[in-house]
Amino acid sequence: MEALGLLFHGFSVLLTWKILALMMVGLVLGIFVGVLPGLGGPNGVAILLPLTFSMDPTSAIVMLSCIYWGALFGGAITSILFNIPGEAWSVATTFDGYPMAQQGKAAEALTAAFTSSFIGSLVAVMLITFLAPAISTFALKFGPPEFFAVYLLTFCSFVGLGREAKHKTVISMALGLLLAGVGLDTVSGQLRMTFGSNDLLRGINFLVAVIGLFGISEILLTMEERLALRGHAARISLRTVLNVWKDLPKYWATLFRSSFIGCWLGITPGGAIAASFMGYNLAKRFSKDKESFGKGRIEGVFAPETAAHASGTAALLPMLALGIPGSGTAAILLGGLMVWGLNPGPLLFVEHKDFVWGLIASMYLGNVVGLVLVLTTVPIFASILRVPFAAIAPMIVVSCAIGAYAIQNAMFDIWLMLLFGVVGYVFKKIGIPLAPFTLALVLGSRAEDAFRLAMIGSGGSVGVFWSNGLVGSITTLAIVLLFWPVIDRIFASFGGKKESPARA
């Protein structure tokens, strides 16, 4: 099969000492980031992104995606040992993971979490491997109208399918799109919304916004909580690992179902958080012994972890293939790709085969290495939590400042970062979602350029968006998703088959 051939080529690109070393560094940093409070997956990737500007794109994205896997693994450690979810998608893991730890079965819970994460990611990566080449056959059919339709689809699906209040999602997205437009307009050469400021001429860089929104604001939020914790750092022995693995085939249904949910929600803007909860709830519903969930059932750890990791990994497929990030972190990686001069989308698979397949190969390898790494080093990472937050918080602030400054060497960006930190703090507390904002900031100028190029091509006629089957169907789907809540309610009131909220 073509896919396998390309995959082997990818491995050959990957297996150099430099890239393998970066992979290890990335994984360790990622687990570190996932364990620490106040530093999340998207944030870790955002702060370290400027570091990678001096690397070649393949090395850079391998390291960044390994940080991402590491963070996915790391979140489970604190969930199980301390009942503190390291990431939002690890919340469901605490339901059964922490009770298991309290019953002295922490090592089993951790092994279960890491193994099921590995399986979830693996399924998603296999999905990517086999779907990706098929996407590239679309490559040549995509022109500006098609690209705009795809961006429109992304925006509409966030608004239509998002869980927050619609007007708040709209605010978030409109604000992001507006800020994306500040500065020099590439199509007409005019300055927009700069108000005479030389600093605003450069525009608002999405990384600065992300570091402020996710990094600084998270520290501010963390300070509101009581930071005390008490738990046990379990050492995982080989015997424990083998015992858990022996039982694995029994739970094939849970694993399969959770992987499927994860992949589906990863590709659509559902996200790892939704996936983990859905995986847990469905495992509970389909189980013969519902009552034992929440009291320390190993299945209660398998289900959310598999789903969350499958989803986090699957989110990379639409990002690479169509340029649509399925999650906040994928949006940041997308931004990074654009900075390195690689345009995600169907053409990426045709023009930059080395890069894409090197990345996909690294997903396999990164997961395997990550699993081994995390099984052997739990106590070390758990003891990181002994470091007082008073030491960690300023270090995170310094890292954020370095990351923000490194982008354009502009002091103005540091102030912007602080401003976004406050904005992020307030927005998170009043329920304005940040993912649409990030997405809009990353995609805004591309979407607008696509629209205007499409208009120039069609001589000003908006009908170009229905001019052929491909673009017409995408545009129509976008509009359907935008009004999905209304359509859904109409179906329900007619007594028609009610679509379950997360399937759409």
Add this chain to the structure above:
Amino acid sequence: MSSSDLEIVVDDPGAPDENSPAVTNNRTVEMVVMVLLLGLAALLAWDNWRTGASWDDTGPQAGYFPFYLSVILGGAALYGLVSVAIQRGVGLETFVTRAQLSRVLQVFVPTLLFCFAMQWLGLYVASFLLIAGFMAFIGKIAWWKSLLTAFIFVAIMFVVFDIAFDVIMPKGPLEAAFGR
């Protein structure tokens, strides 16, 4: 089937007092934010209208998209404002208590000072002061630990960014004295 355990206990002596009075509630904050967003939308709409917000023969003018986006933003903010204002009994949960706010400010104000200091003292010296000061004053950690940790961290950052990755940060008089 448990393996050997290490117990980890972390305390937070400065944690916010649970019974601290509320500074403000969610409803007020939400209304203020909506008003600010409405103001921003109006400002941006005006600016984009000036730039030109209609179509010419090659398609939309530069200000077209941002103008209508400002309108959408303003509309959504107005909806948000009205929907919160008319529901008087909702959203009265505490936005932040006095104790929580003081903790947040304990991070925010030093960070603000750090950003100012960065411009004159350079990033590395300012970072050293921030970390050491924060650990010692706010974390109440022993002076020697704070200074040592800050020094090691800043040294690592310097080696990684300035020397290894050649990523240049603002520098101040200390670095100039060493000739870097």
